[in-house]
Amino acid sequence: MVAIAATSASRLNSFNRIAPMSQVRVRFAPSPTGFFHIGSARTALFNWLYARHTGGAFVLRIEDTDTERNTPEALQALLDGMRWLGLDWDEGPEVGGDYGPYFQSERQAIYEEYLAKLTAAGRTYEKDGAVYFKLIGERYTEFDKYKNAELEKVRTEPVVVEDAIRGRVERAVEQDFVIRRSNGDFGFHFVNVVDDICMAITHVIRGEDHLSNTARHVELYRAFGVTPPVFAHIPLILKSDGKGKMSKRESGALIEEYVSRHFLAQAVRNYLCLLGWNPKDDSEVMPIAEIIERFDFPGINKDGARFDEQKLAHINTEYLRALPIETFTHLAAPVLVSAGLIDESTDEDYLQSVLALCQPKARDLASMPELVATFFSDTVEVDAAARERVYKKGDPAARLGELLPALEALDDWSEAGLEATFGQVAETNGQKPTAYFPITRLAVSGQGGGVPLFGLLAVLGKEKVLSRAKAHGA
RNA sequence: GUCCCCAUCGUCUAGUCAGGUCUAGGACACUGGAUUUUCAUUCCAGCGACCGGGGUUCGAAUCCCCGUGGGGACGCCA
Numbered sequence: 180m181v182a183i184a185a186t187s188a189s190r191l192n193s194f195n196r197i198a199p200m201s202q203v204r205v206r207f208a209p210s211p212t213g214f215f216h217i218g219s220a221r222t223a224l225f226n227w228l229y230a231r232h233t234g235g236a237f238v239l240r241i242e243d244t245d246t247e248r249n250t251p252e253a254l255q256a257l258l259d260g261m262r263w264l265g266l267d268w269d270e271g272p273e274v275g276g277d278y279g280p281y282f283q284s285e286r287q288a289i290y291e292e293y294l295a296k297l298t299a300a301g302r303t304y305e306k307d308g309a310v311y312f313k314l315i316g317e318r319y320t321e322f323d324k325y326k327n328a329e330l331e332k333v334r335t336e337p338v339v340v341e342d343a344i345r346g347r348v349e350r351a352v353e354q355d356f357v358i359r360r361s362n363g364d365f366g367f368h369f370v371n372v373v374d375d376i377c378m379a380i381t382h383v384i385r386g387e388d389h390l391s392n393t394a395r396h397v398e399l400y401r402a403f404g405v406t407p408p409v410f411a412h413i414p415l416i417l418k419s420d421g422k423g424k425m426s427k428r429e430s431g432a433l434i435e436e437y438v439s440r441h442f443l444a445q446a447v448r449n450y451l452c453l454l455g456w457n458p459k460d461d462s463e464v465m466p467i468a469e470i471i472e473r474f475d476f477p478g479i480n481k482d483g484a485r486f487d488e489q490k491l492a493h494i495n496t497e498y499l500r501a502l503p504i505e506t507f508t509h510l511a512a513p514v515l516v517s518a519g520l521i522d523e524s525t526d527e528d529y530l531q532s533v534l535a536l537c538q539p540k541a542r543d544l545a546s547m548p549e550l551v552a553t554f555f556s557d558t559v560e561v562d563a564a565a566r567e568r569v570y571k572k573g574d575p576a577a578r579l580g581e582l583l584p585a586l587e588a589l590d591d592w593s594e595a596g597l598e599a600t601f602g603q604v605a606e607t608n609g610q611k612p613t614a615y616f617p618i619t620r621l622a623v624s625g626q627g628g629g630v631p632l633f634g635l636l637a638v639l640g641k642e643k644v645l646s647r648a649k650a651h652g653a
Numbered sequence: 654g655u656c657c658c659c660a661u662c663g664u665c666u667a668g669u670c671a672g673g674u675c676u677a678g679g680a681c682a683c684u685g686g687a688u689u690u691u692c693a694u695u696c697c698a699g700c701g702a703c704c705g706g707g708g709u710u711c712g713a714a715u716c717c718c719c720g721u722g723g724g725g726a727c728g729c730c731a
Contacts (some may be wrong), residue, residue, distance in 0.1 A: 386725095391726035483723080
């Protein structure tokens with residue numbers, strides 16, 4: 180067990196170096212309900228990062244005791260989400276391991292055994308058909324306002340936890356609690372502690388909502404005569420506006436949303452890393468290897484972080500633009516196919532040159548169809564607002580008229596050739612080259628914005644450009 | 654209501670442990686400008702915070718106390 184010192188100063192020193200012989204074992208223990216919540220994903224991520232940082236083991240344990248809600252589909256959704264984020268586990272479903280089974284539903288015999296230990300030690304009693312864990316201390320009754328009832332309470336020694344993130348936390352457990360329900364199911368606190376003991380978990384990294392439960396868990400560890408693991412309670416993800424933590428209903432709360440909106444997994448993962456952790460300098464967009472290298476408890480914050488979809492979108496954009504063009508094409512093509520813009524017959528070189536032109540302007544994959552539509556359409560739909568803006572100034576029709584003959588005569592249909600031609604036409608007519616830009620763009624694409632003009636014309640090709648330009652206003 | 658945790662720009666955060674180099678740095682967003690008045694790119698600039706009050710100190714964003722605010726827990730849920 181790694182010794183924890185009380186002050187944050189020593190946190191810096193003791194956690195950066197883990198003795199090689201004491202292998203770190205962390206776990207993510209979700210209950211598969213069919214959705215992969217972003218808060219759960221980040222808890223999984225932090226555990227994974229810590230395991231990879233220390234060279235330890237990342238265990239995936241499925242808390243599937245609730246047979247009503249836990250279906251095979253729900254499990255699959257969870258595993259898919261984990262894999263999408265690139266969070267591979269060393270032990271757990273589909274990979275096995277030496278500390279199985281990794282499904283709580285298959286661990287009943289173990290729980291029976293551990294319950295027997297507590298009972299033998301005189302630390303349990305039955306009430307209303309349920310088994311309670313018995314605390315040690317003076318008993319008294321008190322009226323509880325919140326529950327509006329007379330309760331039996333126990334004066335216990337406060338439990339002191341040296342949390343790896345929050346430092347010293349002290350809390351007393353004042354009521355016995357259920358460890359086995361009257362229907363025979365074991366309770367969360369009990370199975371959680373038993374499993375962590377059996378799986379030799381060294382560090383419990385989980386959400387701050389469990390901080391208050393920790394005293395209960397430590398009481399159980401003590402009753403079993405086992406030294407508790409290191410606890411590290413990470414801050415919660417709060418909703419972007421309003422009060423409280425992110426709930427399932429919040430926009431952006433589920434990993435599935437990002438998959439279906441074509442976000443890049445690496446970008447989502449990078450953003451999640453930054454939500455509650457930082458590398459102590461100005462680095463933000465970093466390869467995962469660097470994050471693993473730098474990730475540790477001292478870099479984790481204590482207060483809850485509001486989820487900011489705009490920042491996520493920005494990081495996603497940065498990743499998108501940094502992609503090699505082949506990868507970008509590989510990712511964008513399916514999106515364009517579903518939008519009905521391209522199919523198997525689409526010329527690959529043409530697609531490649533379109534995407535190469537668009538990548539530096541792309542915001543995200545989901546909006547790619549909008550950006551490239553004009554390259555794959557036979558007709559030009561003129562945007563009314565753009566048209567109004569273009570025609571508000573000067574005499575666009577005249578400019579287009581001046582430009583057309585020159586374009587028709589142009590043999591070198593490249594960006595450079597086009598630029599030269601625009602320059603000549605402008606000079607001849609005593610205009611600035613930019614006087615020709617908006618009307619050309621509008622005539623050819625129907626839009627007021629988009630990719631750079633010369634690139635648009637060059638990639639689209641002479642034939643299409645001329646026919647569209649002639650058709651405009653005709 | 655009780656207990657626990659937390660508190661720097663609108664948001665994510667650096668700085669807090671070892672008080673002075675902080676007229677508080679970066680990023681997102683926003684606003685303005687530049688890139689031959691094309692453009693969903695790029696660049697530059699601006700805006701913008703130490704929750705309040707006491708205390709300790711020559712000196713406090715940083716240490717202490719009290720308020721206030723925010724979050725969490727208080728299930729025979731996990």
